[in-house]
Amino acid sequence: MTSASYFTALGDGRYRATEHAGSAWGDDGLHFSPVAGLLTHHLEQWRGAHADGAKTIGRVSFDILGRIADDEIEIETRVLRPGRTIELLETTASIQGRPTITARAWALSDVDTSAVAGDEWALLPSPDGLTSSPVAETWPGGYIRSIDVRHAGEPRPGRAAAWITTEVALVDGEEAGPLASYVALIDTANGIAVREHPSEWMFPNLDLTIHFFRRPEGRWNGFDTTVTFGPSGQGLTSSVLYDLAGPVGTAQQLLTVRPNTAPLR
DSSP, X not given: OOOSEEEEEEETTEEEEOGGGBOSSOTTBBOHHHHHHHHHHHHHHHHHHHSOTTSEEEEEEEEEOSOOBSSOEEEEEEEEEOOSSEEEEEEEEEETTEEEEEEEEEEEOOXXXXXXXXXXXXXXXXXXXXXXXXXXXXXXXXXXXXXXXXXXXXXXXXXXXXXXXXXXXXXXXXXXXXXXXHHHHHGGGGGTXXXXXXXXXXXXXXXXXXXXXXXXXXXXXXXXXXXXXXXXXEEEEEEEEEETTEEEEEEEEEEEOEEOSSOOO
């Protein structure tokens, strides 16, 4: 029977992925996107029990320290910098006995700035009326099969705007908050504006840094994404992030670019 979640909670901060979290770069790994959502979910649950949950997370940065194997994930969160108005938290995911991903989040106290709120980014067209894109023809893996991608206009190499959603829950039997559910789709940005076909070139990301200027809401993630390859093996995926009400922040991903000597299955 197919599971309707990306992860199953095992207790004591331990989780196991389902087939929906499968990597696009190999059959025995996990896609980073739902894993990032899982770390955010754990961080928010921990904050609710141990820290000031009233603060709003304005930045989350992830560093991928090694291969994300399809095995049990153990997660721990701690406060690095406590404070009345701002605090810095760190969440670490360990797989096969070693730290594999670290996430650091800045949380800020809310202040009413609605009188001066504003931005200069254009809106994306609504996902309603857009057709689903056949991304599974380019990318394999359980995670890719679990999402609905709708490009807003014709993508070109290294440039695309798109909406992404999923019907798959983050953790079986647990209600994830809007932030964790939103973060769980952001790493997909690196695959919606493909500059070179992944059967010929690899360009996995080493990190993901997200800045928010307001809380994202709803079940749709919008992306206005540019992928850049440099001349010496580095690349960058840059995205403006949206929900249905408009822009919410930005995301950056550092890429390691190299020829693919083991074509995707």
